[in-house]
Amino acid sequence: MxxxxxxxxxxxxxxxxxxxxxxxxxxxxxxxxxxxxxxxxxxxxxxxxxxxxxxxxxxxxxxxxxxxxxxxxxxxxxxxxxxxxxxxxxxxxxxxxxxxxxxxxxxxxxxxxxxxxxxxxxxxxxxxxxxxxxxxxGIVNDNKPIDYFVKNNYDIATLLPATHHNGYIGFIIGAAHFTKRMPNEKIISICRQLNRPIVLLGGNDVKGNGSMIAAAVGPNVYNACGVTSLDESVFLVSKAESIIGFDTGLTHIAEAFNKPIASIWGSTVPELLGVQPYKVDNVLISGVNLSCRPCSKYGLAQCPLHHFKCMNDINEKEIVDFCNG
Incomplete structure (x- = not known):
């Protein structure tokens, strides 16, 4: 032996x-x-x-x-x-x-x-x-989701306002590169059509974006960007009813909790990297079929053609219907 x-x-x-x-x-x-x-x-x-x-x-x-x-x-x-x-x-x-x-x-x-x-x-x-x-x-795939273990059992009441204690949609608005992020105006438009409270998630780099979005939409949106720690953000993801997110780490971590995920892709495509949501029961992959896409493997600081159609032309209705359903 x-x-x-x-x-x-x-x-x-x-x-x-x-x-x-x-x-x-x-x-x-x-x-x-x-x-x-x-x-x-x-x-x-x-x-x-x-x-x-x-x-x-x-x-x-x-x-x-x-x-x-x-x-x-x-x-x-x-x-x-x-x-x-x-x-x-x-x-x-x-x-x-x-x-x-x-x-x-x-x-x-x-x-x-x-x-x-x-x-x-x-x-x-x-x-x-x-x-x-x-x-x-001799290893075989056990066909289970990815793993992430939240470090602490936080209290929703200490992290979110009372308006968001009975269920919310997590909207991850951050990403490392500009061409992976949806413009604020587009996020605002989607948030206005959602029928549940929304928690915006991301780091300090999008805290200002979150403030602008929350101010435009109203109390239905809570901006947690740059307010919660990473572990607290993951905890909030784990308790959300559904997730909207771009090609970024927190969206991928959300897969560990098998939440319905609206995965939005701009300049990058999941097929090239093989990073579409893994072993998640309910998924929407949202992207625009363009001849210029993908323009990069990991994202860019700006749209090379200056029209940013890969995000500007994203179908809002399919995202809203997915989350409101």
Missing amino acids: SSPLKILVIRFSSLGDVIYTTPVVRCLKQQLPGAEVHFITKPQFKYIYEDNPYLDKLLLLKEKLNDTIAEIKAQNYDCIIDLHSNLRTSIIKLRTGIKSYTYNKQTIRKWLSLKLRKQLVPPVHLVDRYLKAVVPL
């Missing part, structure tokens, strides 16, 4: 990519008897795995790669699961000499898909592509 494995899973960034590794960690822990599963990521993404019951140890990428390599060597891992597959992870695998299993990133095909605006990458979800890397270990 073979001894239990000690495994290191690697994914340094970004938020969405890290959250989609959670089914791999869960399956490794549950399907390999006695396995000790560790994970390494950048410090800013450590909250994704804090309190995760399927993880035995969380390592954080150090400023100097040599220090990270030394720490990995000291752990005496049986194997590495490389879910990042870049130059840095290649150096780690080479320098440690540990047996490894690597995710096929399909970088060239993705680049050609973007440049030619053709779907040259099979529309397989990122989770399923990650799981292919661990098939040699």
Whole structure:
């Protein structure tokens, strides 16, 4: 009988990519008897795995790669699961000499898909592509959603006004890049048509946007952007009746709670990245079919053609009907 494995899973960034590794960690822990599963990521993404019951140890990428390599060597891992597959992870695998299993990133095909605006990458979800890397270990997909564990059990009454205590729609208005965000005027128009209270969610970078939207719509909208912590925001997502969100980390985290999600896509497309909502029962994917879309893989600071039709022409009615239904 073979001894239990000690495994290191690697994914340094970004938020969405890290959250989609959670089914791999869960399956490794549950399907390999006695396995000790560790994970390494950048410090800013450590909250994704804090309190995760399927993880035995969380390592954080150090400023100097040599220090990270030394720490990995000291752990005496049986194997590495490389879910990042870049130059840095290649150096780690080479320098440690540990047996490894690597995710096929399909970088060239993705680049050609973007440049030619053709779907040259099979529309397989990122989770399923990650799981292919661990098939040699006998791992099979358990067909469950991604994992996120809220750190505290917060009180809705302390986070939201009384008008929002009996149910609300979470509207995630933030995103890292301008071309992933819907213009304020469009958000205002949608909020005015929704028949439930709305909580706006996002960071400090969209706090001003949230204030403008709330002022235009009225007390039916509460602006929690830059007011709640990330963990509090995730808690509010977990308690929402439904979620509206763009291609951003908090929208992806919402998938862990199997809430109805209206997933809105501007300059990016889910098929290219394989990051459409995963194992969510009720989903609306909203995007506009344009010859100029996608214009980038991760989003841009402005629309290259200056018309921003990918967001301006989004069908408001289908989003409103989805949430009001």
